[in-house]
């Protein structure tokens with residue numbers, strides 16, 4: 001079988017493009033084309049990959065039109081996801097699209113409708129679905145040991161959160177809000193493990209810390225994207241070099257009513273001193289919680305009445321090899337298994353849409369007096385088509 005020709009858009013290999021470059025299966029795929037609107041990235045690719053035969057492009061329509069490209073990997077900022085994914089699907093290419101799927105529910109639905117109409121394969125990069133702690137909690141819940149899930153609470157502490165206030169994520173016009181950029185992962189995990197999708201959401205959020213920082217970047221000045229991972233990046237009010245027009249919330253809280261009766265909450269703080277995604281699911285016979293998320297961590301289970309410090313089961317988990325606790329190599333493998341062998345992955349475009357829907361409407365709610373928002377349903381034909389693995393019709 002011919003190797004799949006990859007067309008990668010967004011060629012900064014110190015950022016998300018590395019996901020594909022480090023993990024694509026060399027026996028089943030090859031880098032056919034690379035695109036970036038920044039000529040320095042193309043120059044760097046040429047320098048660092050002297051043996052690569054990949055065609056280089058500065059505009060994505062040219063890459064999509066290249067007959068050597070079978071699969072388009074969209075590794076650029078969220079505001080372009082919709083237009084690039086739709087163009088690639090229209091051209092009959094398979095698409096690996098980074099999360100969040102798009103900035104709006106309407107944008108997601110346009111992508112799903114295009115994939116449905118054209119039959120081009122669509123895959124969304126929700127790599128949290130391959131993280132060991134999430135998989136263990138899913139296994140615990142599916143075993144039935146904690147009974148029927150009734151509620152989910154998720155707290156997301158982020159000590160590198162200032163990073164998002166340095167570049168395009170800082171502004172509503174290019175990111176919508178951090179419930180999409182960060183929260184889409186967590187909302188998707190809540191939906192997946194609780195077995196339902198949000199039908200109604202309400203949100204409360206605020207920008208109260210990073211808007212008070214001084215010595216911002218000048219308009220158009222390049223941010224230092226690595227600064228927020230350094231130990232001296234503290235306390236938040238002392239930080240310099242943030243975006244001059246930042247206007248997304250740095251604290252978000254949302255309440256979700258799921259369509260299967262489960263109730264959930266998600267809290268996200270972008271100026272916390274430590275970092276963890278902490279999930280708990282409570283059922284009619286017990287509770288499960290992760291302690292630590294990506295690296296070596298634990299999953300605790302309580303099935304008896306007692307103390308929080310005395311879970312009756314503790315799973316000790318090891319991070320897998322590769323980025324994000326080992327989830328990155330696994331999600332890339334799942335993409336190629338899907339487009340080449342038709343194996344239906346655990347990531348789902350409909351779930352990706354529903355995560356954006358909850359996040360986007362929660363932002364709308366918090367910006368309009370915290371009103372409850374109902375999630376518009378997706379056409380049943382689309383739900384069925386994607387659930388069945390996008391089989392040719």
Ligand SMILES: NC(=O)c1ccc[n+]([C@@H]2O[C@H](COP(=O)([O-])OP(=O)(O)OC[C@H]3O[C@@H](n4cnc5c(N)ncnc54)[C@H](O)[C@@H]3O)[C@@H](O)[C@H]2O)c1
Nearest residue numbers: 010011012015016036037038075076077078080098099100
């Ligand atoms: N799943 C994960 O764990 C994870 C982690 C990090 C980032 N991401 C996702 O990766 C994506 C990329 O994020 P980023 O901050 O690196 O994006 P970015 O757009 O800032 O940079 C990536 C590269 O894309 C290029 N680029 C941007 N727009 C372009 C366009 N229209 N045409 C051609 N090239 C373009 C830039 O020049 C840059 O080299 C985002 O969607 C983000 O949500 C996912």
